[in-house]
Structures are given as C-alpha cells and as structure tokens.
Amino acid sequence: MTYNFDKTPSREGTYSFKWEKYKGRDIIPAWVADTEFRCADPILESLSRRIEDGNLGYVLPGQYQPAIDAVVRWLKDKHNWDIDPLWLVWTPGVVPAFNAACKAYCEPGDKIMVQVPNYPPLLAAPKLNDMQRVAIQTVEVDGRYTLDFEQLAQEASDPACKLLILCNPMNPVGSVLTQSELDQVAEICQRNNVVLCSDEIHCDLVLDEDKVHLPAGRDPKLKNNSVTLMAASKTFNIAGLGASFAIIPDAKLRQHFVKAAAGIVPWVNQLGLLATEAAFTRCDDWHTDQLDYLRENRDLVYERINAIEGLSVKRQEATFLAWVDASGLGVDDVQKWAEQKGVGPSPGVDFGAPQHFRVNFGCSRKMLSEILERLASE
Numbered sequence: 001m002t003y004n005f006d007k008t009p010s011r012e013g014t015y016s017f018k019w020e021k022y023k024g025r026d027i028i029p030a031w032v033a034d035t036e037f038r039c040a041d042p043i044l045e046s047l048s049r050r051i052e053d054g055n056l057g058y059v060l061p062g063q064y065q066p067a068i069d070a071v072v073r074w075l076k077d078k079h080n081w082d083i084d085p086l087w088l089v090w091t092p093g094v095v096p097a098f099n100a101a102c103k104a105y106c107e108p109g110d111k112i113m114v115q116v117p118n119y120p121p122l123l124a125a126p127k128l129n130d131m132q133r134v135a136i137q138t139v140e141v142d143g144r145y146t147l148d149f150e151q152l153a154q155e156a157s158d159p160a161c162k163l164l165i166l167c168n169p170m171n172p173v174g175s176v177l178t179q180s181e182l183d184q185v186a187e188i189c190q191r192n193n194v195v196l197c198s199d200e201i202h203c204d205l206v207l208d209e210d211k212v213h214l215p216a217g218r219d220p221k222l223k224n225n226s227v228t229l230m231a232a233s234k235t236f237n238i239a240g241l242g243a244s245f246a247i248i249p250d251a252k253l254r255q256h257f258v259k260a261a262a263g264i265v266p267w268v269n270q271l272g273l274l275a276t277e278a279a280f281t282r283c284d285d286w287h288t289d290q291l292d293y294l295r296e297n298r299d300l301v302y303e304r305i306n307a308i309e310g311l312s313v314k315r316q317e318a319t320f321l322a323w324v325d326a327s328g329l330g331v332d333d334v335q336k337w338a339e340q341k342g343v344g345p346s347p348g349v350d351f352g353a354p355q356h357f358r359v360n361f362g363c364s365r366k367m368l369s370e371i372l373e374r375l376a377s378e
C-alpha cells in the first residue's frame with residue numbers, strides 16, 4: 001500500500017458535523033458518513049492552485065469540460081458505462097437531487113416507495129414534498145439483506161405509486177444489488193410505469209471483491225425511466241464541497257428534473273467541480289488503496305462486534321458503515337447503551353430500526369480499535 005490511512009488529520013476546531021455532537025465528552029463519534037482520511041494529494045493540489053489564483057466567482061458547471069470528461073472516463077473505466085455527456089446534470093448534493101426527483105415525477109398526494117431501513121433524508125423526502133411514503137421492507141435472504149421484492153411488486157401496482165427511490169449500495173445495510181435483483185427492479189418499474197431514482201452515492205465503495213456495482217441507468221431496461229445519482233463525495237472524502245451529479249439518459253425525464261430544480265437548487269461550486277475532476281482522473285491508486293484499508297477495517301468490525309454478547313453484524317458488501325443489530329442486548333435504548341460505553345454511532349431509530357445502530361469505520365485502524373474496545377468493555 002502506497003498511501004498511509006493510519007495518519008489522519010485532526011478535525012478539532014473545524015466545526016465538523018460529526019465531531020461537534022460529542023464535543024467535550026468522552027465519546028468517540030462514529031456516526032455521520034464522512035471519513036477521517038486526508039484527501040488524496042491531487043485533489044488538495046488542485047484546490048490549492050485555484051485558491052492561489054484567487055478568484056472564486058461563478059463558473060458554468062454544464063460547460064466545465066474537464067470535470068465532465070472526468071465523470072465520463074470514471075463511469076467508463078470503473079462501471080463499464082458509456083454515457084453521453086448530455087445526460088449529465090450537476091447537483092450540489094445527492095439530497096437535493098432526490099428531492100428534486102420527487103417534485104419532478106410526482107404530484108402532491110402521489111406515493112413514493114422507499115426501502116426501510118434507509119438513510120434518514122431518503123425516508124423524509126416523500127413527506128417533505130407532500131407525497132406519501134410507502135415503506136418497502138428489507139428482508140434477510142441467505143444471510144444477506146435485500147429488498148422485499150414481493151412487496152415491491154405489490155405496492156408498485158398501485159397507480160398512485162409514481163416513483164421508487166432506491167439506495168444502491170444500500171445504506172445502512174450495506175448490500176449491493178445483484179443483476180437478478182436489478183432485473184426484478186427494472187421489470188417491476190417498467191410494468192407499472194414507475195420511475196426509478198437510484199441513489200448510488202456509495203457505488204465506488206464496494207468492498208467484496210466478487211461483487212460489482214450495477215448502475216441503474218446502464219441497464220437497457222432502465223435507461224429510459226431512471227435517474228442515477230452519483231458523486232465522488234463519499235469515496236474521496238469531499239462531501240463538504242457539495243458536488244454530485246445525476247445521469248438521466250431520457251430527455252423528457254431530464255427536462256422535468258432540471259425544471260424541478262431550477263431556481264431552488266444552486267449550481268455546483270467550482271471547488272466541488274475541481275475536486276471531482278481530480279478525484280476521477282488522478283486518484284485511481286489512492287482509491288484502490290483505500291478500498292484495501294476499508295476492507296480490513298470491515299473485517300475487524302465483523303470479527304470484534306460479533307464477539308460482543310448481544311450484538312451482531314454482517315460483513316458489509318459495500319460502504320464504510322456497519323449496521324449493527326443490538327436487539328440481543330435486551331435494552332430499550334441501544335444508542336444510549338453505546339454512548340455510555342463512549343462511542344457515538346448513528347441511531348438506528350433515525351433509519352427506521354430502533355434496535356440497531358450504525359458504526360462508521362471510515363477511520364484509522366487506531367481509532368476503530370478504540371471504538372471496538374469501548375463497545376466490548378464491561
């Protein structure tokens with residue numbers, strides 16, 4: 001390994017979302033989904049150069065060719081997906097993008113299907129846009145979490161259901177949809193005229209070496225009824241810069257999306273574009289090394305958490321987030337249990353599963369070991 005992920009910068013005094021919550025208390029934050037890692041040098045150099053130049057005025061994201069070329073290259077090389085640059089719509093975050101999708105493809109009162117448990121802003125999106133959320137359950141099949149496809153097929157047949165918002169790879173359960181699962185999603189959406197909005201923000205964090213991410217919009221059956229949301233943000237730890245993109249091959253769907261976002265959703269800023277460009281052109285080795293490091297962290301979490309009585313966790317197929325089932329503890333408030341041990345995970349209740357918590361393992365081995373030791377302590 002060329003890069004050193006053991007050495008991470010201090011975030012003290014940086015108003016970090018993750019670190020502020022437990023400031024002044026002996027609780028290690030393991031919640032918000034950003035990592036502790038220092039960004040890859042090409043990203044930092046690119047940003048420094050622009051700061052040195054000294055002008056941070058407006059730029060045109062739709063004409064920012066180097067960043068567009070970088071996305072095209074990355075999708076081709078990493079996901080075997082040939083996109084037409086015209087399909088790309090920049091968004092200043094994936095959260096505004098899936099909210100714009102709700103507005104674009106539904107009327108107030110319509111139903112939107114969302115898998116549960118899920119990332120809290122995804123769960124909140126239907127109501128926020130005056131629509132109804134239909135919860136699609138997560139089931140365990142052959143030791144792995146997946147969608148309840150029977151329920152999905154049944155709910156999708158309701159003509160009021162206009163949109164399915166998927167999170168693939170799944171946050172928090174960590175599964176990556178297989179081809180046969182994606183085929184089922186495609187078939188159900190097609191048969192029922194349901195648009196798919198696929199949040200794939202974690203797609204470059206697949207840890208299992210025998211799994212591949214399958215982008216929704218690459219699938220011929222989904223090409224004309226899907227919006228695929230991606231970003232370099234999670235993978236390259238640049239989430240605070242607010243840069244992401246939607247790939248929408250169908251012109252009409254793209255028009256509706258752009259119109260729904262117009263005047264409300266700001267343009268992506270130039271630092272976000274620059275960082276995305278650098279990440280997707282000059283950081284392939286860093287990316288590979290980070291995956292190796294995260295894979296070892298994931299395995300450590302699996303081994304150590306499963307050794308704690310009352311806790312269980314699956315080996316996450318993707319992401320740097322471990323979904324811990326704490327129902328075996330027999331306590332009402334599992335978040336409080338973790339905090340009393342000196343660890344601050346994401347509360348499962350926010351994701352729709354109160355007997356779980358989510359541990360962020362995107363940190364140095366030293367910090368992770370401390371988290372795991374604390375959870376195991378008497």
Ligand SMILES: Cc1ncc(COP(=O)(O)O)c(C=O)c1O
Nearest residue numbers: 033093094095119167171201244
């Ligand atoms: C599934 C998922 N979507 C979206 C986001 C946030 O996206 P953004 O910061 O680009 O709005 C997160 C962050 O944790 C996430 O896990």
